[in-house]
Amino acid sequence: MADKVLIVDDDPAIYRLLEKIMRSYDLETTVADSGNAALNLLKTHTYDMILMDITLGDMEGFEVIKKLRSQGIQTPVMIVSGRNEDYDSLYGLSVGADDYVTKPFRPVVLGAKVKALIRRNKNMVLGQSDLLECGPFTYNTSTMRFYKGGEEITLSSKENSLMLLFMKHPGQVFTKDMIYEHVWGTSVAIDDNAIMVYINRLRGKIEENRQKPEHIVTVRGLGYRFMP
Template sequence: MADTVLIVDDDQSVLTMLYKVVKSNGIDAHTASSGEEALELLAHEAYDCILLDVNMHGMDGFAVVQSIRRRGLKTPIIIVSGRKEDYDTLYGLDIGADDYVTKPFNPITLGAKVKALIRRSRDNLPGANALITAGPFQYNTSTLRFYKNGVEIPLSSKENAMMKLFIDNVNRIFSKDMLYDLIWGEAIIDENAIMVYVNRLRQKIEEDPSSPKYIQTVRGLGYRFVV
């Protein structure tokens, strides 16, 4: 059964764009054009993730988040908003949202965030399998430890975050900009940092780092993890 995302926005053009982003990632989607409509849908159906605008007529997105959490629902929520002030981001996260994405957004990056958040939410459920396996690699989401052929490979925090992103998205191409956004967020780093960390990972996981088998460079596009 496919995952299902609830998309909430009173701008029809944005609603359509978000719907296409979700569907392009193999995820089903339902839409609501107001906070009130979203809460009505949530009263009758369970969703794996919610994409939610803040500025809407009637009940705004922050009020929707608070209502959802008061109901005891732990559904992952990503706020997708044109409001870029730090206060709004911190407030949204403080009242219960899991992530805050500002418009305009990169559709591929947003799709990756949705998939990763659904996966992380499912891993945290009681009895869920904490191990992600891809080829000879395993990633334990409970201990944040990474293994190849059963042997642990120590990783720095940023290497760990990059490897988790790759193993969550086998065969998916990530541009440098996407990796910056997903791993470093708003931090300002040297433009060669991505290449440095990719090379470090290759040194640790490849049989021949000079001819990588697993972390491949896709010329002109970025990097892809293949098993």
């Protein structure tokens, strides 16, 4: 049975091109020309991949991704957008996208990326476990217990959320507003001091020397990166 791709784009020229490319890779396609249409389809249908534009008529693609992730839908999402600012790609990945491709794109590259992401996701589902492991760190997502080198470290609720975010995306740079949205659930009225307090608390628990952190590293002018 062919893998299924949901294309979310309100530009007929673009979604017809995407349909043509996907079909050339033996993938079945369905088109949703708005964010709400996509969310309604996802209530009753399952797909192996979602290709998501950012600029839709009724809402931004970022909002669609946040809503489907909040509903527990883990289908891989690849953003395909003409917006090529670093912030857009970082933000898209932070809200739950798995990849970000800018227009114009090479059809052969896009098709190969889609097939590879579908294959990777299927392999992850087959080997899925409750344990996240990064370097010396282990996080049990079912018990919310965190370990370094086999020794348990007790974390508060906010520290748990922050550590889980970092461990799911090792090496990725997170800006303060991205962290605030993930951990506090909003990007409005960001409290820089609160973020720094929790970063320092985590460093105090996992770093050998919190003054010279090796795992939660400050990326000057951007935010923080977790280096396991």
